[in-house]
Amino acid sequence: MALSKGLRLLARLDPTGPSSVLLEARGRGDCLLFEAGAVATLAPEEKEVIKGLYSKLTDAYGCLGELRLQSGTSYCMCLCGSTR
Numbered sequence: 001m002a003l004s005k006g007l008r009l010l011a012r013l014d015p016t017g018p019s020s021v022l023l024e025a026r027g028r029g030d031c032l033l034f035e036a037g038a039v040a041t042l043a044p045e046e047k048e049v050i051k052g053l054y055s056k057l058t059d060a061y062g063c064l065g066e067l068r069l070q071s072g073t074s075y076c077m078c079l080c081g082s083t084r
Contacts, residue, residue, distance in 0.1 A: 005061050010054035022054050037075050
């Protein structure tokens with residue numbers, strides 16, 4: 001049985017603002033928003049309002065998790081997934 005890539009990762013690459021990523025799952029209306037050190041679930045209506053600001057990065061088989069590293073007031077947030 002072949003697995004399908006059921007997730008889509010979209011990013012807003014705006015140099016003047018914080019990095020922002022949307023994670024969509026096939027067959028679901030809602031999505032996850034990763035922005036400014038926070039993770040939020042967006043309802044389908046909220047997603048449709050902002051989705052036009054994002055570009056597709058890749059499709060993935062699964063999301064393995066989120067890694068957040070913090071040092072003082074700075075942080076690094078990494079989203080880990082399987083694309084191959």
